[in-house]
Amino acid sequence: MADAYWRYADPRQQVAVPQAAPAATPTPFKRPRPEFGGAPELVGYYPRDEDNTKHAGAIYASYDPYSQNGMPYAAAADPARTISGGRPVDDPRIPVHPSMDSRVMGYGGGRMDAPLPPDASNTLFVEGLPGNCTRREASHIFRPFVGFREVRLVNKDSKHPGGDTFVLCFVDFIAPSQAAVALDALQGYSIDEHDPEAGRLKLQFARFPGPRSSGGPRHRR
DNA sequence: AGCACA
Known part of the structure; x- marks a missing residue:
């Protein structure tokens, strides 16, 4: 159950870099595997989606490389891929509480009650x-x-x-x-x-x- | 210590 959950959470990274898989690229894998065209230096950071899929979730908790390119998220583009009750989980522009957003748990997990200082800015x-x-x-x-x-x-x-x-x-x-x-x-x-x-x-x-x-x-x- | 880009 949980495995399937993350298995379908993974396609975010597949759709996030569509231009990385041009028509000329043969895809010998069952599912199209991203070539990390947008961020080649991150290759080592991503687990292969064979077994440790739950770790993938933990990593996404800390890394959010997709919010930079302004890419539409897979979850938003394809309702079938939407997780967590239909909300596009990856939209960081929505100021959610840390407790609601699993990605924040990586660095912000312990401080969801930390009040922002008055001079806080972006x-x-x-x-x-x-x-x-x-x-x-x-x-x-x-x-x-x-x-x-x-x-x-x-x-x-x-x-x-x-x-x-x-x-x-x-x-x-x-x-x-x-x-x-x-x-x-x-x-x-x-x-x-x-x-x-x-x-x-x-x-x-x-x-x-x-x-x-x-x-x-x-x-x- | 220091605060820039539009």
Whole structure:
């Protein structure tokens, strides 16, 4: 029962990247297997859907890569795939209570009663990243968090001359509550495990949350 | 300590 549940919960990832399986691709498997065209670096993170299907649920609890591309969810597109009583479970834009959303259990499970600070916003202001930190690298840190949208890096040089340049980071989330979870989880996070004092992340809510996330002038090709 | 992009 529960097995079947997750077995049908899995197709989310299959439909999420439709362009990954062009007509030319032969599919020797029973079901079309996604080639992870959207996020190849995540291949190792996904369990093959043979046996540990319940683990898949646990992983989806923490990882929500599909909310970034604005892709329609399989659950929303195909009513037959809808789980959990007809509600499109994956719509993070709906501010559900953590207790209702199993995906939040990964990082936010213990704090469903955490009240949001009054200055909570969708955007986090992160400092403490090393000066050579890349956008990709910073994204790796925040992407696992539910509601993650995008990260923006800003290079600044220190006040007094001679100081080394540092990196500011603005991280957009879909909802302030989701930003709060990441803020709390990554507060004091050591970038470099060998030199813990070098990169301790300090996170706050950004003063002027301005998600330029979707549709902004990006150097896209 | 530091808060940018539209």
